[in-house]
Amino acid sequence: MNVLMVHNGYGGFSGEEAVVEGQVSLLEAPGHNVVFFRRRSGEIDDKLFGQMRAFFTGIYSFSSKRIMRRLLVEYKPNVVHVHNLFPLISPSVLSVCRETGVPVVMTVHNYRLVCPNGLHMPKARYEICEKCCRGREYWCVLRNCEQSYFKSLGYALRTYTARRLGFFKKNVTLFACLTEFQRERLITEGYRADRIRVIPNMYPTGAEVEVDQKESGDFVAYAGRISPEKGIDLLLSAAERLPSIPFRLAGSYEAMPHLVGKAPVNVSFLGNLDEGRLADLYGKSRLLVLCSRCFEGFPMTIVEAMVHGRPVIAPRIGGIPEIVDDGVTGLLFTPGDAHEFGEKVRYLWDHPGLCQQMGQAGRRKALRTYSPERYYDRLMAMYEQAIRIAMREAACRL
DSSP states (O other): OEEEEEEEEOSSOOHHHHHHHHHHHHHHTTTOEEEEEEEEGGGSOSSHHHHHHHHHHTTOOHHHHHHHHHHHHHHOOSEEEEOOOTTTTOGGGHHHHHHHTOOEEEEEOSSTTTSTTSSSOOTTTOSOOOTTTTTOTTHHHHTTTTSOHHHHHHHHHHHHHHHHTTHHHHHOSEEEESSHHHHHHHHHTTOOGGGEEEOOOOOOTTTTSOOOOSOOOSSEEEESOOSGGGTHHHHHHHHHHOTTSOEEEESOOTTOTTHHHHSOTTEEEEEOOOHHHHHHHHHHOSEEEOOOSSOOSOOHHHHHHHHTTOOEEEESOTTHHHHSOBTTTEEEEOTTOHHHHHHHHHHHHTOHHHHHHHHHHHHHHHHHHSOHHHHHHHHHHHHHHHHHHHHHHHHHHO
16 A cells, blocks of 8 residues: 655654654555655744745645645555644645545644644643634634744634635545544534544554563653643642652753752653663653643553553543543543642552552553554554545545
8 A cells, every 4th residue: 555644743753753653664564655745843944034934834835735746646645644734734735635536544643623732722821721612713812822923823824724724624534533532522623523533542563572560660750741731840749749759750851941950859850761761761660640731632651651561640631531541550630730649649659569450450451452453453444444435435526
């Protein structure tokens, strides 16, 4: 099968980037041909001209449409798989696929189809916001969600244009949501339920190696961005009240560099870790915590910890309860409640036997539900269904 992968990469490496690369490797292993239509946000010039170009290409891009048309002619893909289109590719390329009869599958990594900034959370407020839902993108500008009226306007206009012109609803054959929570939100926004599937992310290939689940671990781990929407303030508040418990945080802290010198003494910032050191972090921890204030897509760190046999404490928000089974593979707490979060950290820390029991349950679930083999089967079934739908629609147009 020929697959055209379409993705606008971000400035740095992220969970979404890891998913895209893992998907490509998974497809190429059995012999599928994958070609990229790829741009990177790092291409954007910081000068005014570069910013203005990104502003308009996020809304509509004639050059991207030309590239898409050429790739469809030259490569003749059986299916186009879209990940991210903003800001340099734009949803305008989707109409070219429909015109040529090539089915489009789109993985919905975040909430950008209904929320201009994709998080349902304005910057600097860090509270769930759903004002832009149901076609009210202007709230992104009124609330200045990006802390820059220029960026907020650009985000609002590109979401508005895509919605008004029906770029996604008319041209995407099937949507692949990561959770049922995401799927229900799209349905609420008018997307056809019969065109939405749920395909959770897979854990990295090779991660299913045996791990030492008898070792209780000697610290609490966190892996992810060190940024306000991730609820790092809750984590540090809990750590301050639990001085005897060491916390180790892996991830870039460029967004909050001031924390390094102000954090409690039992908190260590490790920075970005490569794959091997991150696996070592999971393996030597007693449990993993997540404190997000925002709706997450599908936090890969949860599944990676589960594969390593570690229980997870996470907020009861978005699709997380679909991944963490409360009382079975970990514990859930009320979003934003630092006291409850701290109490649950203390409880699991004081019960290493329970940690091991939950970790084993989590590992069994991860190996059963989030394996690359299961993901591949789901993905191929979706590709084949998308091709059948496209063929049926083409026949109807004759």
